[in-house]
Amino acid sequence: MGKATGFMEIEREESIKRDPVQRLNDWKEYSVPFSDEQMTRQGARCMDCGTPFCHIGMDIDGATSGCPVYNLIPEWNDLVYKGKWKEALDRLMQTNNFPEFTGRVCPAPCEGSCTVAINDPAVAIKNIEQAIIDKGFENGWITPRIPEHRTGKTVAIIGSGPAGLAAADQLNQAGHSVTVYERSDRAGGLLTYGIPNMKLDKEVVERRVQLLRDEGIEFVLNTEVGKDISAEDIKSEYDSVILCTGSQKHRDLPLEGRESKGVRYAMDYLTTSTASLLNEDVAPEEELDAKGKDVIVIGGGDTGADCIATALRQGARSIYQFGKHPQLPIARTEDNLWPAFPQVFSLEYSHKEAKEKFGEDIRQYSIQTKKFVADEQGKLKELHTVEMEKTRDENGMFVYQEIPGTEKVWPAQLVLIAIGFEGAEQPVLQAFGVDVERNKVNAAYNDFQTNIDHVFAAGDARRGQSLIVWAINEGREVAYQVDQYLMGETALPTVANM
Template sequence: MGKSTGFLEYDKELAHVREPLERIGDFNEIHGMLSKEKQEIQGARCMDCGIPFCQSGIILNGAVSGCPINNLIPEWNDLIYRGKWKEALNRLKKTNNFPEFTGRVCPAPCEAGCTAGINGPSISIKENECSIIERAYAEGYIKAQVPEIRTNKKIAIVGSGPAGLSAADQLNKLGHNVTVFERYDRVGGLLMYGIPNMKLDKNIVQRIIELMKEEGINFITNTNVGKDYDVDSMIKEYDAVILACGASKARNLDVPGRDLKGVHFAVEFLRANTKSLLDSNLEDENYISAKDKNVIVIGGGDTGTDCVGTSLRHGCKSLVQFEIMDKLPLERAANNPWPQWPRIHKVDYGQEEFEALYGKDPRVYGINVKKLEGDEDDNLLKVHTVDVKWEKSQNGRYSIIEVEGTERIWEADLILLAMGFVGTEDYISKAFGVELDKKNNIKAEYGCFRTNVDKVFVAGDARRGQSLVVWAINEGRAVAEKVHDYLLK
């Protein structure tokens, strides 16, 4: 459990983050790492709390608190403190297939549930985790582990995001023959084309993919199952199929002028930017550029932040980020106690960069788009908005009320829609004949993962809807166990 008095003796110290005005000049990762000695001190801060909520992964008030994959956090914190890094790796890998991903892009619900965080700063769990895996690579602890015995079972996994990769990793370790299908030109799904390089360097993704190939997993890219790969043939050829294709159907903006030139889904913008960056360092210009444009990002989540950060790196003329919700409080409200996920105002890397440039936060809260206006050639020119407030009805539900007299008009050349996702792509469910739930996700019970179609399972965002990378890993591991049981019958 680390040093029992460490949280009293040592201050929380995080790794260096590159200065905003420096990092907006490139797409390199923004976070560094602490030295070995300093990281071991951070491991010592893990207190002997008795009940490690950090590894609970429980849902409280609609959000997860603690780690959904139940990482053995106190154990590997203690091992870091004692300088036993290889043993810490072994404990970490027991529950987490890809700590190099979660240690970079997970929002760390573990730290929200950390007992030390009740009256002070939590343990730096996320950075401790990342340091374990990166030190393991540096020290040569990570080596391909090829199964000694192979079964005669063949499994197809549709989608190479975190759910598909974790399922593939688990099933391959059990000796099954796994083939992962990816519709784009590079493996990684969300990890490759959904998260910008400054948050997750694509060399980190490629590093694990090469290791998985060496361990015997087969990857097939540029293959869109359900469109250019026959589903019936797949079901006949393979003993089981796992749909891990994500929830990539973006929520649209239903207002007049939506079809004007210059209005794009955030995923289109981010994917094209990353592909061009990897293909040519943006020299091929095969991406949606924000350079010298008045940019409006609609949506206040992680994807919206990524659009802000990317637009700033392009050299946009101006930028504003619309959020239909009210601004959250700076501190926990009375109805949001520990160990619930803290619903408080946060400044992410994109907003921090904008503020460094312009001295203010780019976000405008409580605002709704009414219509878009263009010129005679259908080029986007203006955005019409109105301020809104949220009122609670007698039945406890909130509704949006427009505030009279708050209409505004904004200049815009580029709108990026980052309003979340509404389920998996329609063609996937139609091609496989799988049922959908009320939220347009592929229907299957958690813990079972079987669809209404024989042999076909589903996991990750395709089943649960838009969620965290760590939940995708959770479901990928769990569906692998159920597929293994199914194949043994």
């Protein structure tokens, strides 16, 4: 694939990023697309490696390795190298319903398991993927695919995140009449309100949603199941129901002073910020506005990084990000060998912005919050921390111990808790009567059937908090099962027959 000696002759190029200081003045996407010439060079780096680990799609040591939707990466890399963009798009769309999303926000586990990455920087798979789909839209190659025949079967999908949209897309193409219920005022779920605009422009999301509408999918917005419409009505009206409500039950930090005004969940902050950006008549809640405040983000993941970027644009006075783990190593360690996802130090887009703004890396490692302190009006004024040491106990297990004398007080008027999610919110699941285990719908992968007849579940609601690319995988897989359930057979693709 690609040029036979390309990986030896051509260096990896990173996509051009807009100036970190200048981009803080707007909410536009921070990355500038590669030119066609750059894409050709990067596609040439894909080697004919025999067994392409880039699309193995499996978990190794608790992290995803390879592409969970099994993108035909070497094939479309080779086609881009040869300038056959439309053919590359055809290959890409065979496995991924929404490459314009994954090409922007996926952490690219495919690159971590790229064979070139054993000794050299990986092929720029994520950037090539985005370039292919963007060119498809720009050239008018992507048009509504309206099914020629309808089966007369109806499907309701609860939740319009990536899993729900993928399932809707697949089942609509199979000829079923699909209705997607969404409690927010816009479709997209996490894609719309959970990811900031500078990382995923909302016009990109709306473009895809409108395409799905044009293809025959109905979206019912501002409708909460169990409140605006009953689960019983949906079960009786539709031949099949798929629960794709996501994993939105926040993991809390129940410390002294947690009730202080200004201690909030990160996702509430991101949702409110995006809502005020998309709707001019919606003013951000004062407590969730970072302007002029000392902001602390607790949690070292992508959500925390997105909070940093948002707070910077709102004009925060200072920002720090706390993480309980030590700083990651610069290179892979012996217990993190290829093709596992590389657990190495990196600077996210927001960290680069913050470093330019404040002159230092704002991340604080091996630190634990002890308590929040409010003023007489109940408003947060500071939090207290202590540094931690990661050691092994007598059983060889990792434990964290406080380091005496490292206590510190931090001024803060806004603290954002970004330590993940515990599972799906329960009211909708209870309304449908499905079995729940550890806050997740009890439905097996490759079956997706719940304990309730004709009710299925997929995505984070079933799997737990995960990657967008896994949500797309589950949406495609549940569609296969639902189509087979409704028709007795199916021509939809699945992992087993790809």
